[in-house]
Amino acid sequence: MNQKKIHAQILEHAKTLVTLHDKVAETHKNKNANPTAWQTACDNLLSQYNRLAFPGGLQEGLSALKIHEPSAIMLAIEFLKADPYYHRSGYNKQKIAHLLKTAPLTKEQIKDLQEFLLKSIKSKQFFCLEYARLARQIQDAQFKAQIEAIIKQSSNNCDIENAQKMLLTMNS
Numbered sequence: 001m002n003q004k005k006i007h008a009q010i011l012e013h014a015k016t017l018v019t020l021h022d023k024v025a026e027t028h029k030n031k032n033a034n035p036t037a038w039q040t041a042c043d044n045l046l047s048q049y050n051r052l053a054f055p056g057g058l059q060e061g062l063s064a065l066k067i068h069e070p071s072a073i074m075l076a077i078e079f080l081k082a083d084p085y086y087h088r089s090g091y092n093k094q095k096i097a098h099l100l101k102t103a104p105l106t107k108e109q110i111k112d113l114q115e116f117l118l119k120s121i122k123s124k125q126f127f128c129l130e131y132a133r134l135a136r137q138i139q140d141a142q143f144k145a146q147i148e149a150i151i152k153q154s155s156n157n158c159d160i161e162n163a164q165k166m167l168l169t170m171n172s
Contacts, residue, residue, distance in 0.1 A: 006055060006075065007082045013052040014084030020045040021087040045087075053092060054079060065099040073103050081116050083123075090128075097130040101137045114143045121150055121162045132169035139170050 024045055027038040054061040055075050064072035076096045083093075100113070117135050120128070135143070147170075150163040 003078060006078045009055060010079055010082040010084050013055075014086045014089065017045075017049065017052050017086035020048060053086070053088075058092065062095060062099065065096065065103065068103050073100070073105065073109065076100055076103075077109055077112050077116070081112065083120075094128060094130040097128070097134045101130075101134050105138065110138045110140075113138055114140075114146075117166070118143075118146055118150070121147070121166060122154075122156075122159050129169065132166045135166050136170045136172075144170065 020041070023041040024038070027034065027041045031038040050058045050060075055078075056064075061072055061075060065076050076099070079096060080093060080100075105113070113134065117131055120131055135147075144167070147163050147167055151160050151167070154160050154163070
């Protein structure tokens with residue numbers, strides 16, 4: 001499967017997970033009046049979560065990433081680049097970033113991750129320490145200079161703060 005198809009699949013699955021989670025929240029409002037609807041919604045979310053949360057299954061993907069399977073590394077990078085949003089997606093991204101720190105990466109994969117991390121500095125309202133730790137593992141002079149440029153050129157305090165935290169972590 002090519003990168004565009006993987007990216008599209010990740011986002012489509014995230015959309016489905018959001019819909020399933022919304023159904024749980026919606027039926028929870030009437031849980032006492034209709035406990036069966038709520039339980040069914042919960043069961044639907046739980047039964048599909050692993051399959052939809054990561055290409056090939058979340059648990060399977062994390063297990064493969066732990067042993068540095070090349071296909072799992074590629075999928076993990078595509079997952080981070082797609083930046084899906086669904087219930088617990090932030091925790092999953094942190095786990096993936098943590099596991100990528102020790103993975104053997106190609107130069108192209110390092111470049112992809114550096115681009116992702118630079119984008120995440122500018123687009124995230126929160127600071128993810130695992131992203132900064134990953135940045136420390138894949139840093140080079142050009143990447144560091146790009147982060148420093150964000151600090152100098154940005155007028156967004158959140159961007160500046162995130163970039164400063166990433167640099168601080170990279171230098172520790």
